[in-house]
Amino acid sequence: MSTTADRTPTRHTAGVFDIRTIIGTLLGIYGIILTAMGLLGDPAYDRTGGVNANLIAGIALLVAGLVFLAWAKARPVVVDERELARGDDGNAVHEAR
Template sequence: MADTRHSAGVFDIRTIIGLLLAIYGVILTLMGLFADPETEKTGGTNANLHAGLVLLAVGTGFIAWARLRPIKVPDHVEPVTDDPTRPAPKKRPRGGH
């Protein structure tokens, strides 16, 4: 039998988290570069710029992790019949309602 598995792709949670972190990183980096840095509130550092760069790095790391080690999803999964912890399906009432 041939292995017919494919990767989770965009639906991999690491991709979604990485994209969200990267988007926030871009926004904060742009705010750090072009907005008032307000260094008197942060002790002399540009907090938006530093946080944005860290978020970009972590988001890129998540995306690279998902690309380099993709989750393989089988095309067909056999139904589980012997799992005692799985709840039984509810019966429909007779009479068609």
């Protein structure tokens, strides 16, 4: 006799192990460092053609990191534990719709 709990799949999101979260976090960290160097360090205008390359690259990395984190939050990867435990289907990870 099966109960309702047996038929409902156990599902959770990949969370911090989603590659988009890892990439977004790393881009954000590098973006913070480069933005701080662009604001506080030597802009080296003579070597970069008159632009503050650290500041521009830092802001671009911050934006890219936020895009990755927003993407991971908007469309989380859902892991179906029963499919994963069964092991006969290699496609156990699906994006939430």
